[in-house]
Amino acid sequence: MKILLAEDDPNIVMIAKMVLSKVGGHDVDVAVDGGEALHKALANAYDLILLDGMMPVHPGVEVCKRYQEQKQGPQAPIIFLSAKSSPEDISTFMSLGAGYIQKPFDPKSLCSCIDDILRQAA
Secondary structure, three states, rough: EEEEEEOHHHHHHHHHHHHHHHHHOOOEEEEEOOOHHHHHHHHHHOOOEEOOOOOOOOOOOHHHHHHHHHOOOOOOOOEEOOOOOOHHHHHHHHHHHEHHHHHHHHHHHHHHHHHHHHHOOO
């Protein structure tokens, strides 16, 4: 699966990219802010977008909305990665995307969490 990982924390990028590529066998692109994430998401075909809820330039919710409005052709499912965990935040993430994974996440279960969310969304 080709995945766009939009995350500004270099430690999370390192861990998530390693797990997704080494354990999951996925091809992972990284965007470190909302502007880069939106540009890459619109310009490339991804099978999944993992989107940080809080990033510089544009927050994840804004990136998601713009992507859904502007992407021509098939759209990748979006799973939000966020430390925000209020019921209101989670409701927003779920209404816009395929799912939500709370940070910090367990690296050992990241791939299975993604698989479960994508299975439920299908």
